[in-house]
Amino acid sequence: xxxxxxxxxxxxxxxxxxxxxxxxxxxxxxxxxxxxxxxxxxxxxxxxxxxxxxxxxxxxxxxxxxxxxxxxxxxxxxxxxxxxxxxxxxxxxxxxxxxxxxxxxxxxxxxxxxxxxxxxxxxxxxxxxxxxxxxxxxxxxxxxxxxxxxxxxxxxxxxxxxxxxxxxxxxxxxxxxxxxxxxxxxxxxxxxxxxxxxxxxxxxxxxxxxxxxxxxxxxxxxxxxxxxxxxxxxxxxxxxxxxxxxxxxxxxxxxxxxxxxxxxxxxxxxxxxxxxxxxxxxxxxxxxxxxxxxxxxxxxxxxxxxxxx
Ligand code: LMR
Numbered sequence: 001x002x003x004x005x006x007x008x009x010x011x012x013x014x015x016x017x018x019x020x021x022x023x024x025x026x027x028x029x030x031x032x033x034x035x036x037x038x039x040x041x042x043x044x045x046x047x048x049x050x051x052x053x054x055x056x057x058x059x060x061x062x063x064x065x066x067x068x069x070x071x072x073x074x075x076x077x078x079x080x081x082x083x084x085x086x087x088x089x090x091x092x093x094x095x096x097x098x099x100x101x102x103x104x105x106x107x108x109x110x111x112x113x114x115x116x117x118x119x120x121x122x123x124x125x126x127x128x129x130x131x132x133x134x135x136x137x138x139x140x141x142x143x144x145x146x147x148x149x150x151x152x153x154x155x156x157x158x159x160x161x162x163x164x165x166x167x168x169x170x171x172x173x174x175x176x177x178x179x180x181x182x183x184x185x186x187x188x189x190x191x192x193x194x195x196x197x198x199x200x201x202x203x204x205x206x207x208x209x210x211x212x213x214x215x216x217x218x219x220x221x222x223x224x225x226x227x228x229x230x231x232x233x234x235x236x237x238x239x240x241x242x243x244x245x246x247x248x249x250x251x252x253x254x255x256x257x258x259x260x261x262x263x264x265x266x267x268x269x270x271x272x273x274x275x276x277x278x279x280x281x282x283x284x285x286x287x288x289x290x291x292x293x294x295x296x297x298x299x300x301x302x303x304x305x306x307x308x309x
Contacts, residue, residue: 003040007229008061009237015045019055019066056093059102061236063228064090064118067108080110080300081307087114088308091121098125103272105231106132107224111165112248112262113300117308119250119262128273131235132248134169134264136220136227137161140208141171144201145178145187155179156187160266161205161246162255162286163293164300169264170289171205173197175280198285239269244277255282255290261297 001007002014016035020028032048049055056062068082087106094102102125106115111132119130138161146153156178162170176187191197204211212220234245244266253259254276266277282290 001225001229003035003038003043005042006226007232009233010042013042013044015047016043017047017055017057017059018049019052020048020050021066022050025050052090052093053097056090056097058097058099059094060099061232062094062098062102062104063232064104064106064114065108065228066090067114077303077307080113080303083108083110083114084117084304084307087117088121091118094118095122095124102129103232103235104130105228106130106248107228109165110300112264112297113304115248115262116301117304120308127250130250130262131231131274132165132262132264133224133228133231134161134165134246134248135231136224137165137169137171137205137208137264138246139223139227139230140205141173141176141201144204145173145176145191148196148201149178149187149190151178151180151190157243158266159187159246160244160280161264162290163264164297165248165264166293166296167206167210168293168296169206170286170293171202172286172289173201174283174286175266202289235269235274236272237269238271239267244268247274249274249276252276254278255280257290257294258298261294261301263294263297 002016008014018028028048032046035043035046066086068079068086070079106118108114115130115132119127138159141159142153142156145156159176160172162172173187177184178187178190209220231247239245246264247267248262248264251257251259251261251263254265257263267274268277
């Protein structure tokens with residue numbers, strides 16, 4: 001997708017740096033061979049390596065997809081501890097070798113907290129440049145509304161994912177709209193079923209990652225890759241006028257969310273900078289859900305920091 005221009009646009013040549021672990025070196029080289037064989041006009045080079053320093057050298061965009069999966073019998077703290085050490089090492093390499101204005105997108109779970117650890121060990125990368133992926137959840141919310149209303153997904157916009165990329169996330173459609181032949185209409189009005197929107201819709205989006213794993217016996221791949229491209233593209237090239245998207249970003253205290261967490265907010269992007277959409281009305285139902293997912297992130301943060309000791 002990146003080599004085809006889906007992430008950075010059809011006029012932007014790219015050099016891909018691919019990092020994998022030593023046991024996957026041969027297979028990584030196979031991927032490099034295929035990239036060469038595909039003769040992508042935009043692809044100006046491929047660096048396939050198991051050396052984190054070589055991988056990070058001069059990169060402008062870092063998509064962090066590597067993480068340690070939870071295995072049978074492992075406690076949450078064991079997984080966190082493995083991921084903390086992976087992110088510590090990669091952050092230190094990005095800190096030293098990436099381009100000064102490098103934009104970072106953390107995809108691997110626990111994505112928000114991995115991003116926080118990365119920020120800790122890459123202090124010279126501006127806070128605003130370290131984000132995590134909740135666009136996948138955002139797109140899932142749009143997809144569910146589109147299916148329910150039998151409207152095209154590109155006509156549905158301005159859903160919000162608040163909080164953690166986990167089952168406590170809060171998919172909120174209170175400000176979402178659908179463009180119909182009769183103009184732009186609120187999703188709540190068109191769906192006309194608050195019961196569904198406040199229960200099944202929310203749990204379907206929250207549990208979608210688990211549902212994909214159950215169906216495929218593998219984690220989401222195509223939709224996650226596509227969402228990562230959407231995230232970077234909108235961040236670099238801007239969001240369309242009147243549209244916001246969800247990104248896990250460093251909280252500045254907006255909407256009463258504790259500063260210093262990486263929390264998913266509605267954002268607009270312009271000239272390579274995101275800004276949190278301000279002034280949205282938050283009702284009591286939303287407030288409780290936004291606080292519950294913030295609470296989980298606070299707990300994850302202290303667990304992650306305890307692994308650093
Ligand atoms: C997803 O949302 O599809 C993934 O984060 C699920 C997972 O745990 O890999």
